[in-house]
Amino acid sequence: MSDSCCGTIAVEIEQFTTPQQTTSGQAGDLPVVVIGAGPVGLAAAAHLTERGIDFLLLEAGDRVAASVAQWGHVRVFSPWKYDIDAAARRLLEADGWTAPDADWLPVGAELIDDYLAPLAKLFGDKVRLGAKVTAISRLGYDRVRTAGREEVPFLIRLEGGEELRARAVVDASGTYTSPNVLGASGLPAHGEGAVFVDHALPDVLGADRDRYEGKHTLVVGAGHSAATTLLALAELENTPITWAIRGGSAGRTYGGGDADALPARGVLGTRLRAHVDSGRVTLLTGFFTHRVGESEAGIEVISRDPAGHEQSVRVERIVSATGYRPDHSITSELRLDLDPVLGSPRQMAPLIDPNQHSCGTVPAHGVDELAHPEPGYYAVGVKSYGRAPTFLMATGYEQVRSVVAALAGDWEAARDVQLELPETGVCSSNLAEAQEQRVGLATGISGGLLSAPLPLATVSASSGGCCG
Template sequence: MAMQNDLPIAVIGAGPVGLAAAVHLIARGLPVKLYEAGSGVAANLRDWGHVRVFTPWRYCVDHTAGTLLERHGWRMPDPEAFPTADELVAHYLEPLASLPEVSPAIETSARVVAISRWGADKVRGQQRDIRPFMLVVETANGIRRDSARAVIDASGTWRTPNPLGAGGIAAAGEADFADRIAYGIPDILGRDRALYAGRTTLVAGSGHSAANALLDLARLADAEPRTAFIWAVRGTDLVRIYGGGDADQLPARGELGADVRDLAESGRVRLVTGFATVAISERDGRLIVEGQGEEGVLQLGPVDRIIAATGQRPDLSLTRELRLDLDPWLESVKALGPLIDPNQHSCGDVPPHGHRELAHPEPGFYTVGIKSYGRAPTFLLLTGYEQVRSVAAAIAGDMAAADAVQLVLPETGVCTVPAGRASQGCCGGPAPAAIDACCVADADAKAAGKSGCGCVGKMEAAE
């Protein structure tokens, strides 16, 4: 055990949350090894660097990381300005990673492909907690095996997008036409402009990525009149993407939803709801997307390209030999599943949670960041920063700090549950006329300086 305590804590993923985890561990005097699969830090953010985030700078910077940067003369950009992902990397994450306290801990172009215990697969339980972790690391020089005392998985989900197929597996023909399908948020107005200008694109998805793609296509169509686009979503209720408008405490998020609603209602985009993609085929060099619609089998197209803004899922192959406790359908950490399940509610709020909720039956292993949410959407950096603060304190043995979890997230202005489920009201009180009344009551309480219980807490009670 003494030898194991001399080993570093491994952090997987040098994005905003992974870097924050490293900073918190370093601040506590713990040895850290931070692995990044990309050639530079925050490789996932660079993929959608052209997108402006809907959280202002004051919500994008971890407090401890910001304090360390300020000691070296760094100053936060305008706290109320909204950075693009590229600006977040250039003005925060790259300066943070280059600090002399942080830089020696980072290894880029180092992909962790598997994690286990030295000499023990997940079946073997004897003395498991005193065996170091073994990380299989893939680099340009080959494969090696590293040891770690504890592991914080902040690898995210960006590299494992959900397929177009509505059943959770690739649609028939999806692999065959992969060169004409973009997953995520392509740079429609920039580097990818030639792929979309003057062509017809199908956008599949009902989240913020889809909204950004649709609005960019609309701007492109203003300059390139032959540009056209179709919007297909599996659901029929678009409240999550349209958002809470002026009631959203993140105005840019509310504005994004309002803009895409205006676009849909303008008739400039053909909106097809209740569409479940089944197959993709080709006709005269263009794509036909077949699915099950509200009135039976439906074909969309022909189109030239497809944008699959269908969300992401965690890569579970990485941790196959570890003992994890996951929500059975979200694949999030199990404790968070009932609180963030999009089948049950649409609030962006989540109760404070830390090391206890993020731990697993595998001692010393934690899932943090957006990967802790599994397949659920609407993760905010503030959540990840508080997660890793708590986890770092727990690894350091400071349980008082680890358990003192505080998290106040901006409300979305949207708070819904399925019809018939609001049997109780705010925080378990009498049932209101609508569950939105709970959000109003909570907002009023907070405005008066009182403690509210958060939309998710109220919806949990209502269930």
């Protein structure tokens, strides 16, 4: 019993455990709705197909993998052998598809053209484009109502007003459309909204070349996305480059070099270090973006560190590669148990905490760690990692394999989670140094859907895709 302003009322207390049965009754006859037709969402569709579970895949963009298309010019550091989901491979090969060279490093456009688009084609009209989800709830239930909740369908509302029903929801919508701010304290820098800022991975050597060539550009962030943009800018003549990070050293971005199990990722840091050492890239450490302002003389960016010390730089362009955060607004009427720091499922947080882990040291996890008090809703892929930059595509593939097995009632398979990830060369041996550098550090996509990328211009077919 509990006292309230309206008198004494009964309060029902729920014990949160992973449900053995996702939904029942009328909901059980409905499809599973997958949100997002990127690599992880399409992998979920492949596993649902193999399990014989009806589904509908909703993609907000006007094409499959619309977010991947935004960085289509970028080469991922993980070769094809890490980029293709096992169930997706089986379905494609049964249709006559031939896998790309396992050791080749695809650019985003190749990831779509040679893998994701052919995979989506297998699912026909189960994939709906231009279907942006704006809200998810339970049919006839707001977040407060409890009795019988798990027996009613999910209600999914689309941007145009259409409403759909589902027995379960697999949310692979990602974080690409919700980047972090430029400001150092998690808040927008003063004036940030009034000054145009490009977010991570502009096509510096292609479509966006005219915007950057010959322009002094500031890149803010210490993740792989920042490194990628810096390397691309270094290819442009007469283009001054300044790189700002909050840490006192760029060692975390430089990574493991030759010790990295993914050679392209090691090369990324090695080449960036060479540009800094040569003076091609000017590195500003201890830079906490506080204020930005624009005038005829250019854009002034002012840093104010926690001690109140200021430094400033005047530039013509800004690229904010400060990472991404999940947008949970569409699930405000669902009962989610989110970690208060990362915004990931609470049980996931200690496994992916960037103060303790990098992408190569995240342990295997599946449906139990992804579950919420809302039976049948699972955020998967990079969205499940919240603000942790430690995600790899292979991790997302194992997540959806486990979740779909649970939806099929195969709990033995669902809980048999296995994940083999390549070491980064810095994740374990240099963890203490990396942790020190992470304090207040702005990170890029780092491990997002693209793992960590290399600019297309630095990789040629003759080089085998590992270096320029």
